[in-house]
Amino acid sequence: MGMSAAAQFHVLAVDDSLIDRMLIERLLKTSSFHVTTVDSAIKALQYLGMVEDKLKGYETPEIHQESNSLKDIPVVIMSSENVPSRINRCLEDGAEEFFLKPVQQSDVNKLKPHLLKSRSKEEEETQPINNNKRKQESSAPFNKNSYKIKI
Amino acid sequence: MEVGQMQRQWIDYTRSLFIEGFLDAQFLQLEQLQDDNNPDFVVEVVSLFFQDSHKLLNDLTVALDQKSVDFKMVDAHVHQLKGSSSSIGAQRVKNCCIAFRNLCEEQNIDGCLKCLHQVKQECCLVKNKLETLFRLEQQIMAAGGSIPLMELSF
Numbered sequence: 001m002g003m004s005a006a007a008q009f010h011v012l013a014v015d016d017s018l019i020d021r022m023l024i025e026r027l028l029k030t031s032s033f034h035v036t037t038v039d040s041a042i043k044a045l046q047y048l049g050m051v052e053d054k055l056k057g058y059e060t061p062e063i064h065q066e067s068n069s070l071k072d073i074p075v076v077i078m079s080s081e082n083v084p085s086r087i088n089r090c091l092e093d094g095a096e097e098f099f100l101k102p103v104q105q106s107d108v109n110k111l112k113p114h115l116l117k118s119r120s121k122e123e124e125e126t127q128p129i130n131n132n133k134r135k136q137e138s139s140a141p142f143n144k145n146s147y148k149i150k151i
Numbered sequence: 152m153e154v155g156q157m158q159r160q161w162i163d164y165t166r167s168l169f170i171e172g173f174l175d176a177q178f179l180q181l182e183q184l185q186d187d188n189n190p191d192f193v194v195e196v197v198s199l200f201f202q203d204s205h206k207l208l209n210d211l212t213v214a215l216d217q218k219s220v221d222f223k224m225v226d227a228h229v230h231q232l233k234g235s236s237s238s239i240g241a242q243r244v245k246n247c248c249i250a251f252r253n254l255c256e257e258q259n260i261d262g263c264l265k266c267l268h269q270v271k272q273e274c275c276l277v278k279n280k281l282e283t284l285f286r287l288e289q290q291i292m293a294a295g296g297s298i299p300l301m302e303l304s305f
Contacts, residue, residue, distance in 0.1 A: 019235045026184040102238045
């Protein structure tokens with residue numbers, strides 16, 4: 001296929017419904033995204049390295065916000081509930097888009113412009129790359145060009 | 152039966168499922184996501200739905216059988232069933248769930264019990280319909296044919 005790591009965007013999809021995870025994964029893969037799915041917000045934070053990996057059930061996770069790059073990850077919310085006040089609140093709190101479930105191909109098509117925008121913003125940055133990012137790029141499939149989808 | 156006949160049968164059967172409201176456009180989305188690399192996608196998702204719904208319906212039966220019904224929990228289960236039925240395009244099940252949630256909000260036990268019965272029936276119906284559809288598909292494939300492309304144009 002010849003797709004370079006730089007060209008492929010990685011999406012982290014979060015949904016507690018297995019059926020919806022299967023659907024969103026197929027939808028995204030059809031659009032050539034690299035996809036990781038998790039079934040909870042905690043697992044999403046663990047995947048992003050923002051909380052400790054091994055948490056016991058009763059422990060409250062502490063969120064580490066060391067890596068600046070993580071807070072630049074665009075977030076899209078998906079929900080089956082069409083509640084305008086809630087949707088507006090999500091958008092005001094920083095979500096890029098809101099998708100009403102069931103998510104359609106046309107929704108997924110809206111993602112790339114956001115990702116291309118954030119990628120070109122990065123390329124403008126002249127800050128030196130920190131060790132954190134270098135480590136991420138060599139070990140995990142995760143790269144900075146991630147899009148997190150939440151329920 | 153030769154392939155062409157089977158394919159026409161498939162088309163007619165599929166069309167009837169849409170006309171009768173068992174399925175909606177979301178089911179077509181599922182079919183579009185199936186390809187040579189994921190040839191069993193629709194069957195897998197649908198099977199998962201029926202496993203899931205079976206459990207949810209049992210949980211709902213138990214929840215509504217309690218002396219003091221926890222309507223929040225009932226609503227949570229119905230919400231989940233509504234979500235998954237909507238995701239696979241099982242329209243009649245989804246619509247039943249919508250009515251069900253309203254009854255939960257009203258804390259109407261009798262209404263909920265009637266609705267539960269109806270949802271169970273609808274799940275059973277759509278399950279049989281889809282099993283028939285998948286059987287037809289298997290017969291077509293076994294005879295060397297391919298499944299026609301379905302478009303909603305009626």
